[in-house]
Amino acid sequence: MAFCPAARPLGSSCRAPLIDTGEVLLKPATRLAGLSYGLRGALPQLADDLEQRGRSIIRLHLGDPGAHRIPAPPVVLDAIQRCLHDSCSYSPTQGLPAARTAIASYYQDSGLALTPADILLGNGVSELVLLALQALLNPGDEVLVPTPGYPLWPAAIHLAGGTPIPYRCDEQAGWQPDPDHLTSQISPRTVALVANTPHNPTGAIWGAAVLRVLANIARRHRLVLMSDEIYAHIVYDTKHTILATLAPDLPCVTFNGLSKTCCIPGFRSAWMAVSGPRTTTRAYTQAVTQLASLRLCPNVPAQHAITPALHHIHNIETSLTGPAGPLRQRHDAAWEALSGIPGLSCVRPQGAFYLFPRIPYGVDDRSDHDNTVAHELLHDYGVLISPGSDFHHGRNDHIRLCTLADPFQLKEAMTRIASYFAAVT
Numbered sequence: 046m047a048f049c050p051a052a053r054p055l056g057s058s059c060r061a062p063l064i065d066t067g068e069v070l071l072k073p074a075t076r077l078a079g080l081s082y083g084l085r086g087a088l089p090q091l092a093d094d095l096e097q098r099g100r101s102i103i104r105l106h107l108g109d110p111g112a113h114r115i116p117a118p119p120v121v122l123d124a125i126q127r128c129l130h131d132s133c134s135y136s137p138t139q140g141l142p143a144a145r146t147a148i149a150s151y152y153q154d155s156g157l158a159l160t161p162a163d164i165l166l167g168n169g170v171s172e173l174v175l176l177a178l179q180a181l182l183n184p185g186d187e188v189l190v191p192t193p194g195y196p197l198w199p200a201a202i203h204l205a206g207g208t209p210i211p212y213r214c215d216e217q218a219g220w221q222p223d224p225d226h227l228t229s230q231i232s233p234r235t236v237a238l239v240a241n242t243p244h245n246p247t248g249a250i251w252g253a254a255v256l257r258v259l260a261n262i263a264r265r266h267r268l269v270l271m272s273d274e275i276y277a278h279i280v281y282d283t284k285h286t287i288l289a290t291l292a293p294d295l296p297c298v299t300f301n302g303l304s305k306t307c308c309i310p311g312f313r314s315a316w317m318a319v320s321g322p323r324t325t326t327r328a329y330t331q332a333v334t335q336l337a338s339l340r341l342c343p344n345v346p347a348q349h350a351i352t353p354a355l356h357h358i359h360n361i362e363t364s365l366t367g368p369a370g371p372l373r374q375r376h377d378a379a380w381e382a383l384s385g386i387p388g389l390s391c392v393r394p395q396g397a398f399y400l401f402p403r404i405p406y407g408v409d410d411r412s413d414h415d416n417t418v419a420h421e422l423l424h425d426y427g428v429l430i431s432p433g434s435d436f437h438h439g440r441n442d443h444i445r446l447c448t449l450a451d452p453f454q455l456k457e458a459m460t461r462i463a464s465y466f467a468a469v470t
């Protein structure tokens with residue numbers, strides 16, 4: 046192969062167009078092509094640049110309670126502080142036995158017969174989703190994912206060699222999943238069905254009735270259930286149903302953690318719980334544990350937070366989402382302010398801390414309308430939100446706003462958003 050030798054006298058040139066320069070290229074793997082996670086992409090970077098140039102930016106794009114100074118429960122922080130001296134060594138791969146026992150009994154309280162051996166701890170649900178899918182999927186396997194939906198799931202499926210297949214959540218039905226559309230997306234290659242309740246980005250709580258329908262579909266088509274329930278304790282005036290409790294006869298992997306419930310996403314504390322008849326789940330549990338052993342163990346101090354968090358879960362939930370709780374107050378205020386903006390319409394979310402309003406089209410209906418709106422809102426009005434297409438919402442006519450900012454900032458943001466839409470529509 047022709048190449049341009051590296052050791053050439055200065056000033057001489059390599060004239061011939063060569064096939065290979067001899068340089069070693071640091072090339073990304075082809076399977077990363079098309080991988081996107083807009084929530085940490087170009088818009089937040091532009092926000093940083095604008096801020097560095099002295100602009101005031103209100104950030105309503107990330108669901109990070111810590112970033113908005115929502116305090117973590119003292120009982121949880123105290124536990125982490127107290128354990129620091131005893132946290133210097135690796136823990137078992139699956140996580141500390143005490144934490145796994147607390148998680149098993151948390152599910153037992155809801156009627157699910159889990160033991161500590163069914164639980165695997167991780168550095169956030171994000172890490173566990175990557176592990177869980179790598180342990181499950183073979184090339185070409187298809188996995189049904191809600192759309193709009195949290196972008197981690199399709200990305201992780203893709204990375205594990207599978208194909209994410211979207212099923213619709215229906216705005217007209219309060220963003221509940223559409224079982225007919227879901228069924229129409231099943232093929233002989235479908236192996237799993239992902240649920241997410243409370244749902245990001247819409248804040249919908251999927252009721253027990255629709256979850257039963259999803260479980261029946263999974264039963265009929267022999268699909269594994271994967272249920273992302275990270276917002277299980279961020280609910281307003283309604284109840285969260287743990288999907289696995291409706292399908293104890295099916296293999297189901299439930300994901301949850303402390304990032305949202307305890308406002309400590311920085312500690313990376315989460316778990317996955319494998320339920321269903323052990324004869325059907327044993328091989329998978331062993332395989333995913335084997336895979337997890339490659340990362341040795343999750344962050345140890347964060348594991349110590351789990352037992353006190355689950356012992357006090359009802360108080361923690363009430364202090365965040367009860368009538369005087371900061372999450373409820375901000376959520377209600379944001380929803381009311383948004384509802385007053387002409388041209389926007391929003392299904393009232395019953396959980397999580399997001400609003401997912403439909404936005405009006407302007408004079409020209411561009412295919413990247415939501416991206417244009419997000420960009421203009423940031424650049425011209427100093428408000429950072431996320432376009433609906435970051436959640437694979439194909440219609441380009443929704444945006445997602447996070448409701449965690451303090452009331453003063455939220456009010457100012459809504460004023461700016463109202464001015465923007467008044468100017469463009």
Ligand SMILES: Cc1ncc(COP(=O)(O)O)c(C=O)c1O
Nearest residue numbers: 169170171195245275302304315
């Ligand atoms: C639906 C959903 N799942 C998972 C995660 C990731 O959570 P963790 O901080 O535990 O990685 C998020 C974070 O926003 C989320 O919204």
